[in-house]
Amino acid sequence: MESSTVRRLDELRPKEIVAELDKYIIGQEAAKRTIAVAIRNRTRRKKLPEAIRDEVSPKNIIMIGPTGVGKTEIARRIAKLSNAPFIKVEATKYTEVGYVGRDVESIIRDLMSVALQQTKAELAEAQAENVKARVEERLLNLLLPQMKNESGMDIVAPEGDDRLRERFRTMLREGKFDERTIELNVQARKHVGIEVMGAPNMEEIQEAMASLGSIFGGKGHVRKVTIRRAREILTEEETEKAVDNDRAVDEAKERVEQMGIVFIDEIDKVAKSGSSGSGIDVSREGVQRDILPIVEGTSVSTKWGVVDTTHILFIASGAFHVSKPSDLIPELQGRFPLRVELNDLTADDFHRILTEPKNALTMQYRELLRTEGVEITFEDAAIRRISEIAFRVNASHDNIGARRLFTIMERLLEELSFSADELSGQHISITEAYVDERLGDIVEDQDLSRFIL
Numbered sequence: 435m436e437s438s439t440v441r442r443l444d445e446l447r448p449k450e451i452v453a454e455l456d457k458y459i460i461g462q463e464a465a466k467r468t469i470a471v472a473i474r475n476r477t478r479r480k481k482l483p484e485a486i487r488d489e490v491s492p493k494n495i496i497m498i499g500p501t502g503v504g505k506t507e508i509a510r511r512i513a514k515l516s517n518a519p520f521i522k523v524e525a526t527k528y529t530e531v532g533y534v535g536r537d538v539e540s541i542i543r544d545l546m547s548v549a550l551q552q553t554k555a556e557l558a559e560a561q562a563e564n565v566k567a568r569v570e571e572r573l574l575n576l577l578l579p580q581m582k583n584e585s586g587m588d589i590v591a592p593e594g595d596d597r598l599r600e601r602f603r604t605m606l607r608e609g610k611f612d613e614r615t616i617e618l619n620v621q622a623r624k625h626v627g628i629e630v631m632g633a634p635n636m637e638e639i640q641e642a643m644a645s646l647g648s649i650f651g652g653k654g655h656v657r658k659v660t661i662r663r664a665r666e667i668l669t670e671e672e673t674e675k676a677v678d679n680d681r682a683v684d685e686a687k688e689r690v691e692q693m694g695i696v697f698i699d700e701i702d703k704v705a706k707s708g709s710s711g712s713g714i715d716v717s718r719e720g721v722q723r724d725i726l727p728i729v730e731g732t733s734v735s736t737k738w739g740v741v742d743t744t745h746i747l748f749i750a751s752g753a754f755h756v757s758k759p760s761d762l763i764p765e766l767q768g769r770f771p772l773r774v775e776l777n778d779l780t781a782d783d784f785h786r787i788l789t790e791p792k793n794a795l796t797m798q799y800r801e802l803l804r805t806e807g808v809e810i811t812f813e814d815a816a817i818r819r820i821s822e823i824a825f826r827v828n829a830s831h832d833n834i835g836a837r838r839l840f841t842i843m844e845r846l847l848e849e850l851s852f853s854a855d856e857l858s859g860q861h862i863s864i865t866e867a868y869v870d871e872r873l874g875d876i877v878e879d880q881d882l883s884r885f886i887l
Contacts, residue, residue, distance in 0.1 A: 448474050458511055459504045460786045468774045469512055494769055496759055497751040499776030502835020505751040509697040518693040519549035526703045538724040542734040542741050545694050549686035554677050561676040569668045576616050612662040620657050683738045694746040702752030705761035722763045729769045779835055784821035787836055795843050807858030815866040823873055846872050
């Protein structure tokens with residue numbers, strides 16, 4: 435059952451989707467509009483008659499642009515907005531010579547796993563009050579036989595002694611027993627199933643062994659834990675009992691098939707490099723042909739059943755410095771009909787990134803230092819100077835987009851962060867002079883800026 439919040443987000447109009455993205459991502463209007471329409475079309479598709487609905491396939495997208503300009507962030511924020519199962523994979527993961535890892539279909543298995551976790555969390559939230567009540571009763575059952583009177587004698591509470599039980603319930607809720615140690619029988623964790631399809635790697639083998647252990651020997655074991663820790667363990671156990679696993683699997687599968695999003699990064703790295711016929715190009719083309727079936731639409735076997743990939747939205751991205759989208763095999767190109775280019779970031783963009791988003795770096799550092807009792811403010815001139823430095827270093831060296839700001843801000847505030855515990859109660863203003871004092875030498879020295887920034 436979907437919550438009202440999920441339904442509301444699924445009904446966002448394209449302008450509203452762009453407005454939500456604007457809260458976190460600066461610029462890149464064309465990319466935002468393209469993705470917003472793609473997401474809205476999925477919502478529209480769900481309202482079509484069933485006969486037509488199956489014929490409408492998602493319009494997959496290739497985002498073209500340098501690193502750090504917002505490609506991954508756009509896809510990630512969209513997934514959160516639509517509450518859709520989302521997974522990011524690196525295309526280069528499948529290009530290594532002698533690669534013996536998970537096959538391409540593992541992308542869909544991982545997406546299904548993500549969806550199942552999301553679904554279980556939502557179903558568990560709906561049962562939260564019932565779970566809390568059951569955990570409380572189990573804790574009281576554990577506590578009452580262990581209570582001692584002032585002489586140190588055990589108090590065994592009769593089953594009908596409701597007054598004593600209620601008194602202990604009040605004390606339990608007030609946290610007075612949190613540090614008391616009890617013996618708790620911890621149940622072995624149960625697994626949904628064992629993956630037997632595809633090419634297993636060490637992670638899947640270990641999961642399978644753990645599953646076998648829970649089947650053949652999972653009787654649990656007694657641990658001495660505090661009431662605080664026991665509450666956490668029992669909450670996990672009761673939540674697992676409260677959630678209908680079959681229902682969770684069915685809902686997760688439906689979400690993956692109808693609203694799942696796969697973000698394939700560095701797709702340009704598996705395109706031809708220009709010299710045809712080389713072993714590397716053959717390997718790259720092989721990766722493209724492996725990816726093609728799941729993008730076209732196929733059935734992938736998972737431990738939760740068969741998943742149809744026909745209506746999953748695929749968003750690919752790449753810098754395409756050496757290659758171009760037309761270097762991909764024609765069949766794969768045809769499955770990504772929408773192309774959108776993202777722009778390099780300007781100094782003004784960096785200024786906006788530092789000030790406008792809800793999760794702006796300047797805000798993050800203010801809050802981090804506030805935990806030490808230090809108040810810092812950034813003057814606008816200082817922010818503009820930081821923005822200019824980020825733009826200049828990106829222009830003269832590797833262009834890593836907004837990620838440049840992480841390095842610059844760490845360098846700028848390194849001394850302040852190191853000594854913050856000694857500066858509690860102080861207010862410090864970050865001025866343009868402060869920025870020049872700590873970053874000026876690095877910017878002027880090209881060798882230093884190459885290795886430090």
